[in-house]
Amino acid sequence: MTRVSELDNQIIDTHQDNPLTSSLSSPQPSTNPTINPFKAKLKDPKFKLLFILSLILGILLILAIIASVMRKKPTPTIYQPRPTSTLSPTPTANQSQLSPIWQQRLQLRQAETQMNEDLLPPEIDTEIGK
């Protein structure tokens, strides 16, 4: 009798350990909404503090990146005139430093280089009378 009861109490290869039937015995998720673990964590004050600190660190990180980028950029608002003129590739010396005769000669030649008036032909209709 004792032997029989011992055999009954022994759990050898029960259906719970059988992989073929495991789907039947696998633990089912809780359907009770009141015990959601994530929401429970959110209500935890420690978690709240950690979340706020992470947020601050994130904002500071973004600001640091923006600041470093803006430091590298040149200031675009200030107009910087070019030191050379568009006509001549090299800046010329002041003509007042020249002797009067050379001043007159070079100014005359300079005036000639600026004379470029073209009296362009008139636009006419060659089909008049056609």
Next chain:
Amino acid sequence: MLLFVLTFLQTILGHPIFAQTPATSAATVTIPTISITSSSSATPAPSNTPTPNPAIALYNQYKNDYLFNRDQYAQSYLDYTQKKQIYTKYNTVTTQNDKIDATKQALITRNNTLKTYLRALRVKLDIYKTSDPTNTNKLQIELSKLENYFDEQNTIVTTLNNDADIQNNATDFRIQYIHVQQIEAASLVQSEYNLRLSTLNELKSYITQLQTDSTLTTEGKQSLSNEIIKADNALTNLNNAQDIVNQNMGPSTYQFSDFYPDAKAKLVTANQYEIDIINDLQNILVRYSNSQ
């Protein structure tokens, strides 16, 4: 939180940017002094320049005459287009006669415009004619012939009394106008060629004079060799402009190929070399002259 962020931004961004501003503005103050000096050098001819060429005054007079005739042509052409439209609409003898009269008036004013334009060009060629008298003379003769042609045309136009004669006249004009355009473009190129060559010859004489000038240092004389090269480049471009003209001055074809822009580009390059030479001579005289 917001206060913290603002403080952080001010700390990070504030100092470096504000620190750079004075340095940049200082640069903007010093740099323009150079450009002002260079621009002041590009002033027009001084008051004590030699007396102007009498051809310039005559050219200005003929130019104004041409501009007046051009306005006259614009008015009569507008009248011609209106009369033509009216005749197309009503197709009567009266409107046809009106159209013929308006056409003749438009043709006469067109001939006058072209004639006065060619005359102005011919006189303009006189201004720097001494640079290249042979080619300039040839063009002036051609221009005179065309002026006479338009005078003759005006006489012919007054005798036209029907559409057929007017149409024949228009066909003849279109053929002749190809030659007119060639001469116009060639004259414009020749006019500027003469001016640039005149300037270049003067600059060359300055270089030659400075090469033997005792007041100029050896270093200054050595740097004049660059100016000789620039003068040669300017002359090459001037000759190229004339080559372009000569290649396109053959017998009249059915259509005028406009060679003026290509020749003009060469003239502009030559002028740029001359500007460079003037600036360089100015610098050489200031830097390397013993008398300073």
